[in-house]
Every structure is written in structure tokens, then in C-alpha cells.
Amino acid sequence: MYIMKRTKIIDLLRGELVGQQVLVKGWVRTRRGNKAVSFVALNDGSIIHNLQIVLDLAKFSPEELTLITTGASLSVVGTLVASQGQGQTVELQAERVEVLGAADPTTYPLQKKGHSLEFLREIAHLRPRTNTFGAIYRMRHHMAMAIHSFFHERGFFYVHTPLITASDAEGAGQMFQVTTLDLENLPRTEEGAVDYKEDFFARPTSLTVSGQLEGEMAAMALGAIYTFGPTFRAENSNTPRHLAEFWMIEPEVAFLEIEENMDLAEDFIKYCVQWALDHCMEDLTFLSEHYDKELIERLRFVLAQPFKRMTYTEGIEILEAAVAAGHKFEFPIYWGADMASEHERYLVEEHFQRPVIVTDYPKEIKSFYMKLNEDGKTVRGMDVLFPKIGEIIGGSEREADYDKLLQRAQEVGVPEKDIWWYLDSRRYGTAPHSGFGLGFERLLLFVTGMANIRDVIPFPRTPRSAEF
Structure with missing residues (x-):
């Protein structure tokens, strides 16, 4: 018995199968027509465009036709023909139609009308069926492929770092605790503290904020590695740029110093764009x-010229001069302050009009593991700043000196007992090394032109929101 194989719509729209009988399956986007013929727009997710299905109503029973409504899934056999109408080059003259799954037209929420992005977040389980989110999720896939391709081509090794950790890589304390203890009946020590020896790992543990520290260990053996996985921040922030669960790409490279690290970051982001x-x-x-009429032009703009490189001190001087000339910022700016997004975007969009890499930040506003400069005040950190986004990459040359690293950890309150293994790498064959982190969703915001980070991840996790 011959079983016809399904052909995806992306392949049918190439027009190479005109005149042949084909099988297509997908979901109904719209249906229109008259008493003699119906036109069904069918989409299977393989491409943003729909395939027009032409139904000669005389060939189908009223019962079959009643079920062909927006949202229903269909299996259609027919002949692919050149289209006579506008809007498509080919269409399918249907010969057999099977409704695989009906959709109640009185309750199906994605009818043919405009839906706000806010409304679609409330039905995140269905929003992939819209043109907008189909496009975003396909692009999310392609950006993941670009990331793996970039590093693979350059001899990097993909390393999986733990999601459960006993160390705070950022030293900020904004971590989700992981425990199997009964929160209604916590075991206590004689002093009254929670007795974590009774917990699964026999110590306090949390979801990771970064795979960097473990990634450095791998780089000290394999030379060049990258991680790409979920990370978690328990930061009570409801801005359009923050998520509680997001994905990070973090390369770490042995024998790489800050200038080469900047080269790597610029090459990487241009490759993805x-x-x-x-x-x-x-x-x-x-x-x-x-959504964003300047999107494609802005992507090409990033590729067109080298990124501007400057020190934090130079950036502060430019921003202070802007304030003196009458520019208004919401947040104050001075040497020692952490630049806000508005400051970063001013440097990129108004002053230099190209992406900017800022280096040599004050040590007080950066993590303990960044290499201290000779001035004793600044570190070899680097942030890549982009139009509309602000910081899209943060990285540094890592401190390779055991004593200096230990001193900085003590200064910021990172317990030595939690990072003894990290310090060990500076005792046994230490070497200059560098790396950076790119928030995957920040990259997706840039390449899709979307304004809210909740719209570039399938099921966003934010404060007081863990639906779906």
C-alpha cells in the first residue's frame, strides 16, 4: 500500500512541484469565499507564508466544511497549480480534506483581527500560531544555530555547566534557592539556624546565575570553550529588559587578553547578525x-563599521559634557557610577552612532574575578553597547593571580570556602584568560526589533508570573 509523504509548505512555495499531487498538513489561519468556492490559508510553521487551499464546495459535504474554521488542523491532498490570484505564486486544488483537529470558532482566541502583544502574553501557549511569534521562534532557532556554528568553526568546545550551584558567580546574592527541605517543618541546629546538613546536597544551593566559573575550569584544560544554557536571577525587576529565567552564551579562552577578547566579542555578534x-x-x-521599520537597516548598520572602543573614564567625560550642554538624563552620571541604559544608548545612538565597547571600569562596580589594572582602581572589564538595547555583552580578562583574586573575593564578601576550587586554578598552572557573557534574549531583542524581552522567549518567567 502506497502512503503519500507529507510535503512542508516551505517546499511547496518554491513552485518546483507544480502539476503534482501532494499531501500537506497545517493549521487554518483564515477561510473566505462564496457559495461555490472557499479559499483556506494554511500554515504549518515551516515558513511565515501561508499556502492557499482552494476548495470546490460541490466536492465536499456540508459536515466537512463546517469544521474547517480558523485554528483547525487539516490534512489536504490535492494538485499544486500556479495561482491566478494575487498574493501567492502557487495554490493547492484540494481533492481530499481531513480535519485532524477542530477548533471551536466561538472560543478560539486567535481570530482574524489584530491582537496586542500584551494579550498574546496571556495566551502564551497559543501565541506561537501567530505570524509574529512564528517568526520570532524561527529566528530564535537560527540564532542558536549561528552561535554553535561560530564557535565550532573556531575550534571552541561546547561545555555543559551545572544549573545547581553552591557559589554565587556574580556575588550579588540574587539567586533562587534549591531545597528539598519541608518548608513547613524546617530542621534546626542547636543555635536555631536552618540545618542544611539535612538537605539534599547537605548545604545551601541555588540555581545558577552564570556558568562562567565552571567554564573557566574547562578553558584551563581545553583552551577555548563556550557554554550555552539557562541561567536564573531572582531580581525583582519588571522592566522590558529583564527575565528571571533566560539563556546565556559564555565563551572562555585561555591565553586570551582583553584586546583579543574585544575582537572575539565583535566578531561573534557580527557573525550572528x-x-x-x-x-x-x-x-x-x-x-x-x-513592528520596527528600521530593523533591517539597523542590522546592516552594525555590520558596516568597526565598533568604537573607549575607556569608562572617557565615556563618563562624554556624558558629563552632554549634561553640561543641557542633555537630560533620568539617572545621575559621575565617575564611579554604573552606567544606566540611557547613558549607554546615548553613547551608541547619539554620540558615536555605532556600537561601542567600554573598558576599564571602576573595580567597585564590577565582579571580583575581573583582572585589576595597574592603577589599582579599575579592572579589565568590557561591555559591548548596542542601539536600542544598551549593554548586550559583558566580559573581562579574568584575574589570574591567586593572591589578588583572593583579596578581591574577600573585599566583596565571597566566602573562600565556596570558591576554593576556583582559586585552585590560580595555584596550578595559572594563565591569562578572558571571556564574556551574552544574554541570548538580549540578542533576540536586537535582531527581531521587539521591544519587550518577554516576547522573545516562549514562556517568560518574571516576578509573580510563572504561568504555563
């Missing part, structure tokens, strides 16, 4: 038309 232009143009065109 070029990949989006090369592989996602149909989705980019849709997102540009509907």
Missing part, C-alpha cells in the same frame, strides 16, 4: 513591516 540577514530575511521583513 549576518546569519540573521542571510537566513531569516522573510521573517525579518515581516517584523520590520509590522
Whole structure:
């Protein structure tokens, strides 16, 4: 018995199968027509465009036709023909239609009308069926492929670092605790503290904020590695740029100093942007038309010239001069302050009009593991700043000296007992090394033109929100 194989819509739209009988499956986006013929827009997720299915109503029973409504899934056999109408090059003359799954038209929430992004977040389980989120999720896939491709081509090794950790890589304390203890009946020590020896790991543990520290250990053996996985921050922030659960890409490279680290970061982000232009143009065109008309131009703008490189001190001087000339910032700016997004975007969008890499930050506003400069006041940190986003990459040359690293950890309150293994790498064959972190969703914000980070991850996790 011959079983016809399904053909994806992306392949049918190439027009190479015109005149042949094909099988297509997908979901109904719309249905229109008259008493003699119906036109069904079918989409299977393989491409943003729909395939038009032409139904000669005389060939189908009223019972079959009643079930062909927006949201229903169909299996259609028919002949692919050149289209006579506008809007598509080919269409399918249906011969057999099977409704695989009906959708109640009175309750299905994705009818043919405009839906706000806020409303679609409330039905995140269905929003992938919209053109917008189909485009975003396809681009999310392509950006992941670009990341793996970039590092693989350059001899990096992909390393999996733990999601459960007993150390706070950032030293900020904004971590989700992991425990199996009965919160209604916590075991106590004689002093009255929680007795973590009774917990699963026999010590306090949390979800990781970064795979960097473990990644450095791998780089000290393999030379060049990267991590790409979920990270977690228990920061009570409801801004359009923050999530409690997000994905991070973190390369670590032995024998790499800060200048080469900046080169790597610039090459990496340009590679990803070029990949989006090369592989996602149909989705980019849709997102540009509907959400951000400057999107494609801005992507090309990033590729067009070298990133500007400058020190934190130079950046502060530019921002202070802007304030003196009458520019208004919401947050104050002075040497020693952590730049806010508005300051970063001013440098990128107004002053230099290109991406900027800022280096040599005050040690007080950066993590303990960054290499101290000879001035004793600044560290070899680097942030890559982008239009519309602000900081998109943060990195540094890591402190390779045992005594200096231990001193900085003590200064910021990171217990030696929690990072003894990290310090060990500075005792046994230490070497200069560098790395950086890129928030995957920040990259997706840039390449999709979306304004809210909750719209570039399938099921966003934010304060007081863990639906779905």
C-alpha cells in the first residue's frame, strides 16, 4: 500500500512541484469565499507564508466544511497549480480534506483581527500560531544555530555547566534557592539556624546565575570553550529588559587578553547578525513591516563599521559634557557610577552612532574575578553597547593571580570556602584568560526589533508570573 509523504509548505512555495499531487498538513489561519468556492490559508510553521487551499464546495459535504474554521488542523491532498490570484505564486486544488483537529470558532482566541502583544502574553501557549511569534521562534532557532556554528568553526568546545550551584558567580546574592527541605517543618541546629546538613546536597544551593566559573575550569584544560544554557536571577525587576529565567552564551579562552577578547566579542555578534540577514530575511521583513521599520537597516548598520572602543573614564567625560550642554538624563552620571541604559544608548545612538565597547571600569562596580589594572582602581572589564538595547555583552580578562583574586573575593564578601576550587586554578598552572557573557534574549531583542524581552522567549518567567 502506497502512503503519500507529507510535503512542508516551505517546499511547496518554491513552485518546483507544480502539476503534482501532494499531501500537506497545517493549521487554518483564515477561510473566505462564496457559495461555490472557499479559499483556506494554511500554515504549518515551516515558513511565515501561508499556502492557499482552494476548495470546490460541490466536492465536499456540508459536515466537512463546517469544521474547517480558523485554528483547525487539516490534512489536504490535492494538485499544486500556479495561482491566478494575487498574493501567492502557487495554490493547492484540494481533492481530499481531513480535519485532524477542530477548533471551536466561538472560543478560539486567535481570530482574524489584530491582537496586542500584551494579550498574546496571556495566551502564551497559543501565541506561537501567530505570524509574529512564528517568526520570532524561527529566528530564535537560527540564532542558536549561528552561535554553535561560530564557535565550532573556531575550534571552541561546547561545555555543559551545572544549573545547581553552591557559589554565587556574580556575588550579588540574587539567586533562587534549591531545597528539598519541608518548608513547613524546617530542621534546626542547636543555635536555631536552618540545618542544611539535612538537605539534599547537605548545604545551601541555588540555581545558577552564570556558568562562567565552571567554564573557566574547562578553558584551563581545553583552551577555548563556550557554554550555552539557562541561567536564573531572582531580581525583582519588571522592566522590558529583564527575565528571571533566560539563556546565556559564555565563551572562555585561555591565553586570551582583553584586546583579543574585544575582537572575539565583535566578531561573534557580527557573525550572528549576518546569519540573521542571510537566513531569516522573510521573517525579518515581516517584523520590520509590522513592528520596527528600521530593523533591517539597523542590522546592516552594525555590520558596516568597526565598533568604537573607549575607556569608562572617557565615556563618563562624554556624558558629563552632554549634561553640561543641557542633555537630560533620568539617572545621575559621575565617575564611579554604573552606567544606566540611557547613558549607554546615548553613547551608541547619539554620540558615536555605532556600537561601542567600554573598558576599564571602576573595580567597585564590577565582579571580583575581573583582572585589576595597574592603577589599582579599575579592572579589565568590557561591555559591548548596542542601539536600542544598551549593554548586550559583558566580559573581562579574568584575574589570574591567586593572591589578588583572593583579596578581591574577600573585599566583596565571597566566602573562600565556596570558591576554593576556583582559586585552585590560580595555584596550578595559572594563565591569562578572558571571556564574556551574552544574554541570548538580549540578542533576540536586537535582531527581531521587539521591544519587550518577554516576547522573545516562549514562556517568560518574571516576578509573580510563572504561568504555563
